[in-house]
Amino acid sequence: xxxxxxEYLAPKTLQEACSLLLKHKGRVQVMSGGTDVLPxxxxxxxxxxxxxxxxxxxxLDYVEHDKKSGLRIGGLATLNQVAExxxxxxxxxxxxxxxxxxxxxxxxxxxxxxxxxxNAAPAADTAPTLIAMGATVKLNDANGSSRIVRLxxxxxxxxxxxxxxxxxxxxxxxxxxxARSGGAYWKLSLRRAVELATVGVxxxxxxxxxxxxxxxxxxxxxxxxxPLRVKEAEELIRGLxxxxxxxxxxxxxxxxxxxxxxxxTADYKRKMVGVLTKRVISQAWEAAGKDCR
Numbered sequence: 001x002x003x004x005x006x007e008y009l010a011p012k013t014l015q016e017a018c019s020l021l022l023k024h025k026g027r028v029q030v031m032s033g034g035t036d037v038l039p040x041x042x043x044x045x046x047x048x049x050x051x052x053x054x055x056x057x058x059x060l061d062y063v064e065h066d067k068k069s070g071l072r073i074g075g076l077a078t079l080n081q082v083a084e085x086x087x088x089x090x091x092x093x094x095x096x097x098x099x100x101x102x103x104x105x106x107x108x109x110x111x112x113x114x115x116x117x118x119n120a121a122p123a124a125d126t127a128p129t130l131i132a133m134g135a136t137v138k139l140n141d142a143n144g145s146s147r148i149v150r151l152x153x154x155x156x157x158x159x160x161x162x163x164x165x166x167x168x169x170x171x172x173x174x175x176x177x178x179a180r181s182g183g184a185y186w187k188l189s190l191r192r193a194v195e196l197a198t199v200g201v202x203x204x205x206x207x208x209x210x211x212x213x214x215x216x217x218x219x220x221x222x223x224x225x226x227p228l229r230v231k232e233a234e235e236l237i238r239g240l241x242x243x244x245x246x247x248x249x250x251x252x253x254x255x256x257x258x259x260x261x262x263x264x265t266a267d268y269k270r271k272m273v274g275v276l277t278k279r280v281i282s283q284a285w286e287a288a289g290k291d292c293r
Contacts, residue, residue, distance in 0.1 A: 001042045006049055010056040014170055017052055018142035022166035024050045030168060032076055035103075035111040036119040060170065065091065071174040079108040079116070092174060094183030094204065098129040101187050114169045117151070120159045120226070121196070122261075127151070127227035128202035129185045130174065131219035138171035139163060146170070152219070155226035158261075178215075181206040182287025186276040197222040199269055201254070201276040203284045211289060213237050218250075218277065223258040223269050230257045233277070242285050251277045 011017040021028055029048035031037045032055070040046040054060065060076035065087040073082055082088055083099035102108065102125045116126045117137065135151040141164070151172075154161050163169065177183070183204040189195040200221030206214045216234045221227045233253035237246050251274035258273045260266040 001044075003038065003041050004044065004047050006041075006051050009050055009052045011052060011054070012056055012058075014057060014060075014140045014168060015142060015144050017054060017057065017168055018140060018166045020050070020052050021168070022142050025165050028052060030054065030118070032115040033078065033111040034115075035107050036115055036121075054168070063088065067176070069173075070176045073113055073172040073174070075114040075168070075170045075172075076112055077114075079103070079111050079113060080105070082113060083108065091176070092133070094133065094185060094202075095126075095129055095174070098125055098185040098187075098202070101125060101185070113172055117154065117172070118161060118163065118169050120155050120157075120161050122158055122225060122227065123196040123198075123200065123222035124227060125185075125187060125197055125200060125221065127155070128200050128219035128221040129183070130172065131227060131229050132183060132185075132202040132204045132217045133174050133177070134204075134217065135175075136173045137169050138173065139167045140170045142166040148173070152227075152229045158225050177204065178206045180208070180214075180288050182284045182289070184280045184283035184287065186280045186283075188272050188276060198265075199223055199272045199276055200227075201273060201280045203277075203280045205281065205284045205288050207285070207288045212241055213239060213285075216281075218254060218281075220254060220258060220273060223260050223273055225259065225261065228257065230254050233257065237281070242282070247278045247281060250281065251275075 027049040030052050060074040062074040063085040064072045079099045083096045088096050116124050131152045136148050140146045185202040187197045188199040202219045205216045208214050219229045233250045236249045254277045255270045255274045258270050260269040
């Protein structure tokens with residue numbers, strides 16, 4: 001199918017982009033890489049009169065790290081830029097491993113993490129991992145102001161976010177993990193990378209010197225209207241060691257938190273959430289035990 005007719009706008013600054021969003025509100029769509037937006041336009045799921053392309057805004061494709069504040073990813077940094085960044089590979093390998101399970105090389109060279117998050121698909125791969133890593137996002141508005149929001153609070157429904165009129169997601173922020181932390185993301189899909197997740201489970205765990213769980217964050221994707229953190233499951237293992245009976249309780253809690261939209265596959269998805277939860281916690285625990293991040 002061909003694209004519907006639209007006018008393409010190419011602002012030079014974030015503030016200009018936000019102003020254009022306000023000017024054309026209700027008739028406009030923001031686009032960074034376009035790998036989500038353009039297919040939706042071809043299918044007529046989106047029919048904006050105006051498309052605001054962000055590629056003309058300079059300085060938004062950075063991947064930077066600070067030993068105190070953590071990782072900063074600009075809104076136009078592509079998936080492969082992030083996955084191949086030396087600092088991400090060394091300090092945030094969980095994020096790199098997640099990205100390499102996504103799409104094809106060609107798509108990863110164009111698509112952005114910010115676009116993946118703003119599309120707000122329930123099966124977005126980066127969302128569970130970044131939620132488990134405690135990420136926040138920076139939202140800019142037309143007044144030149146910005147606000148910081150926890151990623152776990154960013155999604156409000158399928159393909160919906162808390163982005164207000166005239167707001168653009170300009171940066172993803174990921175805090176440094178404490179020592180003796182490890183993370184993992186497991187994805188169930190028909191094909192290894194190109195396919196969207198049928199189930200996604202992410203976990204970041206921090207251990208004390210005796211191998212006891214000091215802290216843990218567990219997040220799910222593709223099994224509810226939004227990616228979600230399962231705090232009730234985390235509480236069942238925090239302060240304890242890795243035991244099969246504890247893993248079983250945590251798995252049951254993540255299964256209970258799952259709310260698949262498709263009734264015909266709901267039972268299967270819940271069972272797979274339980275299976276992947278045990279696997280992802282075990283892998284993250286092993287990584288933490290090796291003092292990996």
